[in-house]
Amino acid sequence: MSDLLWQKDGVAIDARIMKFLAGDDVLLDRELFLFDIQASTAHVQGLERIAILNAEESAGLQRELALLGEDFRSGKFVLDDRYEDGHSAIESRLIERLGDTGRKVHTGRSRNDQVLVASRLYLKSQLENLHAYCLAIADICLRRATSESLPLPGYTHLQRAVVSSTAMWFAGFAEAFIDNAERARQTRDWIDANPLGTAAGYGVNLPLDRGHTTTALGFSRLQISPIYAQLSRGKFEMAALEALASALLDLRRLAWDLSLFTTAEFGFVELPAQYTTGSSIMPNKRNPDVIELMRATYASVAAARCEIEQLLSLPSGYQRDLQISKGAVFHGFSRGLAALALTPDLLARLQWNAARMRAAIEPSMYATDLAVELAQAGVPFRDAYKHAANAADQSGAGRTPEQSLAARISPGAAGDLLLDELAQRLAQAKKSLAVVAS
Template identity: 80%
Template structure:
């Protein structure tokens, strides 16, 4: 491991303790490294603005930071166990290339605000990716809802209940993912605040140009209080995981539907072959592994959120416990976003079996229609309900799924899906 940023003369270090302290930080920091470099460039420019580094020093620092980012992307620079973390790697590289000029880069900042700003930039990018993925899912759902209206059973308590349609199914998930996209955007706005320049949580005796770093890094506002920057660590990550979790929770329910609908007992849906795998022992099997792992992805997101929440039983100010939150949020977002990213193409390609769905619609599923029609004619609804219940098997005779859907005129129901209203909401997000 390279020289430690905090090492003081005369104090020995124990390699076992150092391994425990570092954990897997240096590996996790590979995810944040380019954001850390970008924030370091903004910090150097801010130092130049207040005369702490000269233009002759700032320009080489920025050039070397750009070179480091390029080398990292190209694989010429590897962030590995030589370094305690990504922060120390940046400083070591600058000192190696620029000597004493490189030693000035950490003036006025701490690894506390350094990790906060890199994490915040990373979270902003991930939340924007979440918003874009949710809108893509909603677009596919709205497209299919508008193109095909195939009757299918609607279920409550996993029992056949009323006539529904593929259009209603798609419209339901379209609205869900529109809401999820809105939540991603709102959460991004919540965390879009610049913590750089708060140092270890109490500020420094320098007139740091925090307005410059805020503009330079594309933040919407300054996170003003140094103490709050530390209080917000974990809190903002949980908010981001909550937004991701809302989308992955809808994914889990959608995946459950498809898991049921693809069984031989239902037979409503055929998945594209690339979304299934074979059995290692049963030659006849094709398994819906992709949707099952989509269903499982919520567990990773929920676990990440819970782990961070359990870390936050802390007083104000920075505590080293917070280091453990980094792996949780990275893992949760990887699992959740990877699962969601597969959904648009799957929804666009799945095939409905219209005949199987129609065959599953029983005459008794028209009983609610019969009761409503009687109440329209003046029969008190509870009396109409009892009459329809007593003759449920016969009351549906002669009716068709199409007529049931056409009669469902309440806003959002079978004959009035309000897809245009959903498209308008979606357009506001793109």
């Protein structure tokens, strides 16, 4: 490991203690490294604006930071256990290339606000990805709801209940993921505050140009209080994970449906072959492993949020406990976004078995239709309910699934899915993504 930024003369470094302190932090910092470089570049510009750096020093530092980013992307520079963390790696590289000029880069900042600003930039990027994946899922659901409608049994308590349709199923998940996209955008907007310049949580005796770094880094506002900058660590991360978890809760229920619908007992759905695997011992098996792991992914994100929450029983100010939060965030977003990324193609390519779905619609599933029709004719609903219950096995006489679906005209139901309104909401959500990207 290179010389430590905080090492004092005459104090021996115990390798065992350092290993415990550093853990896998430097490897985790690979996720933040380019964001750290981006923030360091803005910090250098800010130092030039208050004459801590002259134009030549600033240009040299910005040039070397850009080269470091290129070398990291290409693999020429590897962030590994030669360094305590990503922050020290950046400073070490600048000192190696620029000598005393490199030693000036940390003026007016702390590793505390370095990790805060890099984390904010990372979370904004990941929430934009979450927003985009949710919109892609909503888009394919809405397209399939619009283009096809096959009778599908509707279930409550996992028991056959009423006639539903594939269009209604897709429309439900379309609206869910439009809402999930909106939650991702709102969370991103809430996190979109610049902590750079708060240093170790108490500011510094320099007139830092925090307005410049806020604009240069694309933040919408300044995170004003240095105390709050430290208080918000973990809080913002949990909010981002909650937005991700919201989408994964819906994905879990979607995956549960598909897990059931693909069984031989249901036989409603055939998955694309690429989304199944074989058994290591049973030659006859094709297993829906992808959707099972999609179903499981929420657990990883919930665990990540729980881990961070348990860290936050802390007083104000920075505490080293917070280092542990990084792994939870990166693991949660890596697993969660990977699952969501696979979902649009899965939904686009799954095939319904119309014959099996129609065969599963039994006469008693029209009983609710009969009760409502009697109530519409003037029979008190509770009497209509009893009549339909007693005649449940005969209530389907002369009825077809298509007639039942067409008659379900309450707004949002099968006879009036309001797909145009959902399309408008989706279009508006896409516009908000375009604004974010710009």
